[in-house]
Amino acid sequence: MTYTTAIFYFFAAILVFAGLRVITARNPVHAALYLVLAFFTAAGLWMLLEAEFLAITLVLVYVGAVMVLFLFVVMMLDINLEKLRQGFWDYLPVAGFIAALLMIEMALILGSRHFGLDVIGAPPPHPADYSNTKELGRVLYTEYVYAFELAAVILLVAIVAAIALTLRRRKDSKYIDPAQQVRVKRGDRLRIVKMQSTPKAGRGESGE
């Protein structure tokens, strides 16, 4: 077993374990954290495939941003897993059937008959100066530029739609315009009253 193979099996074992724990962990926060571990390990596997751009982007986008928001939501919600698990045994036969079907379908296509090493050989390792980032960039902005732009536009539409759906003017909002706050002058907040500091003659003495 070479060094890379050993690393592959190490990462693969962690990935499978983390994946299993995502669906078996009792606490939703623990499940989300196992998902983070799964993403990170998958990034390690992609790194082994010399796809450093994809691997790092997976960590940057999914681990660094998406999962943080995910955790954010999961931590705030009071999820009762016992309630979610009700009826587990009722659904098991249907779910098991679908799972078996998917497994068979995948086995038919992804078996070693079509994807074995003798059918598709291992790609030759790239020289040290090969840049996965540059290659991907070149392909994305030349050959697949239309597909890429389309995907970008669809994402933009999704962003606009998400904002439009949640945008509402709240009447009870105590929104303050920061620009106005900055422009505030002393005269707007403070009134200086002139008054005599010494007690009036007569009243001062009467106290004594």
Next chain:
Amino acid sequence: MESTGMDWAAIQTVVWTLVKILVLVVPLMLGVAYLTYAERKIIGWMQVRIGPNRVGFQGLLQPIADAVKLMMKEIIIPSGASRGLFILGPILAIAPALAAWAVIPFTDSLVLSNINAGLLYVMAITSMGVYGVIIAGWASNSKYAFLGAMRSAAQIVSYEIAMGFALVGVLMAAQSLNLTDIVHGQSGGLLHWYFIPLFPLFLVYLIAGVAETNRAPFDVAEGESEIVAGFHVEYSGMAFAVFFLAEYANMILVAALCTVMFLGGWLSPVSFLPDGIVWWLLKTAFVLFLFLWFRATFPRYRYDQIMRLGWKVFIPITLVWIIFAGAMMQTQYGYLFH
């Protein structure tokens, strides 16, 4: 026989790399220790106080005394805490702060790992740092800690976008993701450093860096006057010290990245002085001084103002400047932006 030869070479590489990591981390930890001393002295000076002056000459042994004190203290794990995650929190805070140093170039040849996608690597690793805070806040099972974690999560995710865009400007100018190449792209004296053509991005990066490290005036995650100490309120002893180390290691990291990407790294500002690591250290120290200066000067931002600054000011600025710089690169003045 051949395989044992291979193994021997592999073991040698691993040991040699470990030695190099040690050579990198030990000065970094010392730097962290004396950064705390510098912080107390400088802020003391700015506020017309003396600062630490009891332990050792001029208080120079103060950081050591603090470290010893923290190590002697008991680590208390609250009974309601999620035990495993409670311990994992500080580890996840410090690990990215140290791992990101692997690709920072100190001079032409002095870098632990000179990789192609260095800039991306740094962004990815530093984006992991938020987990330490979130996990610590959640695992503590305390309202204040949880509030701190929530604030921190929202803040770091918002400022990461502006930070990422600022770095996009740098990689456009350098046409490389390799940090050593980025420094080489700035050779030719002070006027060729990227902070001049990318000045708005430089400012955004610097300020977002302060926010990313949860430093004043963006320290709402700790906010001792409102949520006690935020995410690390339940931590004591060495577990707390690890958070502390992570914060300062991150500060030095942001300063180092600023140096490498906008201030010409190890390059000398004038042509008659030789390049060298001295410049790198001086520039990093200058950026760190700015961090301390901010803390001594500015009051803490209100939370909604932080969000507004990140989303409505910084992100538009970076987007506009990226487009502007990209357009200028196509004109005859393009040389100014490279």
